[in-house]
Amino acid sequence: MTTDNSGDVRLSGISKTYGSFTAVHPLDLTVPQGSFFALLGASGCGKTTTLRMIAGLEEPSSGTVHLGEQDVTHLPPYKRPVNTVFQSYALFPHLDIFENVAFGLRRRGVKSVKKQVEEMLELVQLGEQARKKPHQLSGGQQQRVAVARALINHPKVLLLDEPLGALDLKLRRQMQLELKRIQTEVGITFVHVTHDQEEAMTMADTVAVMNAGRVEQLGAPTDLYENPQTTFVANFLGTSNLIEAEVDSRSGEDVVLRAGGGKLTLPRARCSAQATTGGKVLVGVRPEKISLTHADDAGEIPDGRNRITGRIADSSFIGVSTQYVIDSPVCPEFEVYAQNIDRDPRLVPGTEVVLHWNPAHTFGLDAAQDIDAGVGTVGEEAA
């Protein structure tokens, strides 16, 4: 038995330049058959251009695109076994829902489309709407028509260009699960472009984070979140506290760092930068990994944990957790998310506290990068 790889997408060295502007730098990427792959990044990072090169809507300036064994680099879109769910759907306004869904079948000369179209409309729960025009449907229904119109052709790869961008939050959550269900059901390779990190993480098996025309990091969602390799990924995916630190020494599998007079331990395996003694690295830790203890109880903190002292600058109670902003000598705005299990009533703004966490949750990044890369690009879609 051979494994079917006809739905693999292989990009080798593809790039796209418009005049002097490089939208996508030479890029190598392999999306395995049957996977749900997300291209994640802020607007203008080249993710949509990459998708359009797979679809054949843009000609790459260099490199090749393979689908399985077939080189499709120079094939026009209508000859490629891929289909796209367009941003804002691009449904044909003059055709009803049935004809929209049947469009691809009819173009390939399929004679009896009725049964297939009806089945597909059932799959997306739109059987009743078959004779309506697109403008008579709600946004969520139009979105499902767009998916049905693409999926009915049984493409090797389904490309989704911000397919949920036009929907409200609740509907988006619902459609995320719906798309994931459909993908599992049909087993087709999905390549999904989004700027919503939560969407990418919930839906995709593999996420490629793109920034300024390059893939910053590629991996499973948990891997990207727990082990960011660049400051952009650390800041763009969720929130990270980054501290500039100096390498003090090495002890076994760990690197010992100095930051603001204190010492921090970082597992060598979790440091993506060269940790030479005397050199600088950026130390990162996620806000929810940190515990807060009142300065008076500092003695109760177990040994072997990384510690930082500071004063609570601000706190906001948001139900499941409380978010604190800590003013500490190493970082003026240290963020801590504490679960509301045993709230210490003394932890109010102005209180001196000790922040401590398991060194295994620390990660190290190359200090040569912009420490604020990717900050603020996350909230873009909230507007």
Next chain:
Amino acid sequence: MSTITRAEAPELTPAPETKPPRRRGRWTPYWLLLPGILWLVVFFALPMLYQASTSVQTGSLEEGYKVTWHFATYWDALSQYWPQFVRSVLYAASATILCLLLGYPLAYLIAFRAGRWRNLIMILVIAPFFTSFLIRTLAWKTILADGGPVVGALNALHVLDLTNWLGWTAGDRVLATPLAVVCGLTYNFLPFMILPLYTSLERIDPRLHEAAGDLYAQPFTTFRKVTFPLSMPGVVSGTLLTFIPAAGDYVNADLLGSTDTRMVGNVIQTQFLRILDYPTAAALSFILMAAILLMVTLYIRKSGTEDLV
């Protein structure tokens, strides 16, 4: 039944009568409509009524005309001038088809391919309007003049042999033939075709082309199944804006044609201004109007129900 509703009515309006807060505001739309309505009454409705009455009058210039409800004028006018009616429809239809064939590719180019040249081409399309209609038509007279370069070239390419055979031209002439009149009509009404076509093509989301391509439609199929159906509003309004004035036109037939190419507009003009037979002229005008209304209604019915969004 009525007693019940009457009995309830007083109960429904027990509230003390309060004046509507902004009484003057209610009349604003009518005041705004007034100039337009006055204009229509003075320059459209009254002349129409006047012409309608003229068409059923009898008499002569010397004795004066009287309304005698002489509907036979209509029948006489139609039986005498039906060839000019048929010719008008044929010429106008030919010019409309030519305008569509010439205008559609140009409108398509401006809407989708012109890029930064878009505005320049648009100006070139509209530019002829800066010169009088008459002068432009007279210029065509020079262009198509006997023995001129255009006629010479057409002759050399044996195009005239073909058009002579089709009956569009005669001998070595283009001027004073049906071809010249149809060309003049086409030229003069082309912008009226291009502008609505451009407007409806330009409104088409280019992503629909991409979507069609993505769904296995080759470029021509995309045009046939997506672009053209979506441009139908422009095709309908463009053809109407070309056909209606072209059918009533007399300038092109007058300047570029001959007595054999007289259209109904020429007949009406002659009846009104030279023969001074006002009833016949008025009757001809009404027949033309009725014929156009009928054709346009049928056309819109046919193209408007299914294809338009």
